[in-house]
Amino acid sequence: MPQRLCKIELKEKGIAILEIPGSEATTERQLLEAIRRQITHITDTSEIKGVIVTSSDSHFCTCGIQEYHPSPYTAAELSSFGQQVTFLLEKTGKPCIAAIAGECTGVGLELALACDFIVAESSARFGFPGIEEGRLPFCGGTQRLSRLVGKSKAKEMVFGGELLSAEEGLAIGLINRLYDDNLLSHAQALLEKICTRSPLAIRIGGEVINAGYDIDLQTACMLERDAFALIFSSHDQSEGMQAFLDKRNPDFKGN
Amino acid sequence: MPFKHLHLETENQVGYLLLGAGTRFNKLSVTTIRELKRALGQMEQDGTINTIVISGYPGESFAVGADIGQMLHFSPTDALRFAQLGQSLFDQIESCSKPVIGALNGITMGGGCDLAMACDIRIAVDTLQIAHPGARIGIITGFCGTRKLPRIVGKNAAREIFMTSEPYTASEALRMGLVDRVHPEKDFWPMVKQFAARIAAHPAETLSTAKKVLNASEDIDLKSGCALEAALNGTLWNTRSTSNPTP
Structure with missing residues (x-):
């Protein structure tokens, strides 16, 4: 197993930089496993307040040696695993920004799509060129991309590559x-x-956005109403409002 | 019964519902929300009004959120009731048979942003500052914003707006699709009035059908939406052919 396939570095103010390899010779599964370990670390480490997913290479994860799948079963299994990893990335409960320079394709774009949002440098390029070898996004990318940019733009990108x-x-x-x-x-x-x-507001807000996005308006609003009510039992709510009234900076604790 | 926090005007079949607390910021307090519900109900019943515009009284903010002093000591069940009240106003705006235009004449924040998003169309002044700053004071919105903002501007832009809690400008709001039109301050009112009067000149039953079917498009699948569109067109044609027989 390659050592330190993805590095994580804790900067000041609780910001963690998660570095995804640019184009290292590794299989998609090894890469996803390495990322999963780091996501677990991020979720469990209370010193980490927020995460930037990036790459120190000139590309953001163009990667992955494609695995040979002897049967549809193993291909579907890899896909489920990839989806599990992107769901975990979505559910760390901490703000997570993808910062992209250079090419961001394949698994790289799948990971970026599972972050809260993406920021980029002008050198950035985005796409799913896998179609040229007959492959599709497999970590939830088809679903996240079309929800983000619309169905026809997503088709343009996936069909055209x-x-x-x-x-x-x-x-x-x-x-x-x-x-x-x-x-x-x-x-x-x-x-x-x-x-x-x-x-707390960022975490609950993010969860309510995700939960409410795919359901009808009334049910989503009811869910939001209950989450809103729950927040009124928290330290962050009383501290945040008191600080606002006192015109000082709040001391949030996330509970 | 007179209104304490609202001014009502009618011109060219357009009902103007102006929030004016007499202070710089129009807060969505319990009283203001109740008054908005009552005024909206009156305007919906009023046969001389064909389109409704919600705005802040000229020169003030559009609306900021709830009264923070009032909310500070809310228990969870107080908060639940407050969210319910706000959501019932927004549901009333969406179910209203007349088009409702949000004219964002100034600062639009928190609950004010949710009020704007309940409107069918949003027109903004170029000096607009729009924000959803709940996370800055330790809360999320309880006024449907977590569902509506992602649908209007996309999930990722919505997350950024909630997470930063920072104000965004008119041009940023226009780029994201959060507002539909932007006008310079000096032209703002004439343009709002012209646009609202243009809509109000159209047949009432056609407008209300259009609103119903377009709202439905968000929540139901394409085939059911098309079936609804066909049925509503049938009803509409029937209404129009009996009220205005064509030669």
């Missing part, structure tokens, strides 16, 4: 912010600001 520029990504809502340079410091500043907000 072409890479989108960063500007195109911004125009269709695939990425939220585009920076000329200093990607990581911009992403870090943004995440630091987010980490000054209530971790």
Whole structure:
């Protein structure tokens, strides 16, 4: 097993940088397993307040040696595993930003799509070129992409396999912010600001957004109403409102 | 019964519902929400009104969220009742048979943002500042925003807005699709009035059918939506052919 396939580094103010290899010779499964271990670490480490998923290479994970699947069963099994990993990434309960430079394709784009949102440098390119070898996104990418950019844009990307520029990504809502340079410091500043907000509100808010997105309006609003009520038993709510009234910075604890 | 926090006006078949607390910020307090519900009910019944515009009284904010002093000591069940009250207002706006336009004339925050999102169309002044700052004060919204914002601007943009709790400008809001039109401050009211009057000049039953079928498109599958569209067109044609027989 390759040692330290993905590194995690804890910066100041609780910001963790999760580094995904750019184009290392590893199988998709090994890569996903390494990422899963780091996600578990992120979820379980209370010192980590927020995460930036990025790569120190010139590309963001173009990766993965494709595995030979002797049967549909093993292919479906890898897909379920990949989906499990992206669900775990979505559910760390901590804000998570993907910061992309260079090519972000295949599993790389799948991971970026499972983050809260994506920011990028102008060198970034996005796509699912796997179609050229007859492959499709398999870690939930087809579902997340079409919900994010719309069904027809998702089809254009998956059928065509072409890479989108960063500007195109911004125009269709695939990425939220585009920076000329200093990607990581911009992403870090943004995440630091987010980490000054209530971790409880961010966590519950994120869960309610995900849970409510695919269901009807009335049920989603009821779910939100109950989550809203729950927050009124928390430290963060009384502290946040008192600090606002006192015109001082709140001391949030996430509970 | 007079309104304490609202001004009501009617012009060219458009009912204007202006929030005006006499202060810079129009808060969505329990009283204001109740008044909005009552005023909206009156305007829906009023046969001379064909379109409704909700805005802040000129020169003030559109609306900011609830009164934080009032909410500070809410118990969870107080909060539940408050969310329920707000949600019932937004449901009333969405079920209202007349188009409701949100004219965002200034600062639009928290519950104010949710009020804007309950409107059918949003027009903003170019000096708009729009934010959902719940996470800054340790809460999430309870006014349907977690469901509506992701549907309007996309999940990832919505998460960014909630997570940063920062204000966004008119051009950012336009790019994300959070507002549909932006006008410079000096043209804002004339443009809002012109746009609302244009809509109000259209047949009432057609507008209400359009609203119903377009709202349904969000929640139901394509085939059922098409069946609804066909049935509603049948009813509409029937209404129009009896009220305005064509030669």
